[in-house]
Amino acid sequence: MITIRPIPAFNDNYIWHLRKGDEHWVVDPGDATPVKKALNGASLSGILLTHHHLDHTGGVVSLVEEFDCPVLGPGSIAGVTTPLADGDRFTLLQRDWEVFAVPGHTLDHIALVLHGSDGIHLFCGDTLFAAGCGRLFEGTPAQMHESLTKLASLPKDTKVYCAHEYTLANLQFARAAEPGNEDITVREELDSATRDRNQPTLPSTIGLELATNPFLRTGSQEIRMQAAAHGATPDASAVEIFATLRHWKDTF
Structure with missing residues (x-):
């Protein structure tokens, strides 16, 4: 079985560390120092990247110089x-993987789906967050909405490994966007207790996101009403609702 654990970095990043036997891989190493500490003398087998932002790639050069390991990710990234x-498929850690293009946060963003012996694991970088989604730095609302819809189509028990501990702030916005959703209230209580214990709120699951993430719930009548109060038209499409929510969240 593959073990997956977070390596905290910077203020709120998670670098995901995957291990099977003597094989060690990391996802989105923005900083090499905590990775080297987590390896505790072991050798790094390779690196997986979801997009080009420095807080996801900043440690790559140092890690490659020390471990001479391969780097898998968008071809737009140097190194x-x-x-x-x-649509790419590959084998890593004796397991099958597949690649989804998920533009929106950046145009080169990909998500990595691991089919493990214990289920499906989604490494989604900054596209899908726990109770939220990434800002649109390069892509359009239509692109991001399509990307999120693609990820939301995965089985509900898929574990979601995003790259930041934004959950509580996202849940505050989710409560504003859909105040009548009791699932959000329950999640906020549970995740607040988790953070009080200084534990990560991740991984999430696709099922939990479908129940509590406003960016996956553009069909909710309550969310549509809240979006209308923030500029969406009465007969707004799902993309317009999404765009309105994302703009509202940017200034929330």
């Missing part, structure tokens, strides 16, 4: 040795 694109 990638195995470019990955939408």
Whole structure:
């Protein structure tokens, strides 16, 4: 079985550390120092990247210099040795993986789906967050909405490993966007207790996101009403609702 654990970095990043036997891989190492500490003398087998932002790639050069390991990720990123694109499939850690293109946060963003012996694991970088989604730095609302819809179509028990501990702030916005959703209230209580214990709120699951993440719930009548109060038209499409929510969240 593969063990997956977070390596905290910066103020709120998580670098995901995957281990099977003597094989060690990391996802989105923005900083090499905590990775080297977590390896505790072991050798790094390779690096997986979801997009080009420095807080996800800043540690790559140092790690490659020390461990001479491969780097898999979008071909647009300097230093990638195995470019990955939408629909690609590969084997890693004796498990099958597939690649989804998920533009929106950046245009080169990909999500990595691990089919493990214990279920499906989604490494989604800054596209899907626990109770939220990434800002639109490069893509359009339509692109991000399509990307999120693609991820939301995964089985409900899929574990979601995003790259930041934004959950409580996202849940505050989710409560404003859908105040009548009791699932959000329950989640906020549970995740607040988790953070009080200084534990990560991740991984989430697709099922939990479908129940509590406003960016996956554009069909909710209450969310549509709240979006209308923030500029959406009465007969707004799902993309317009999403765009209104994202703009509202940017200034929340």
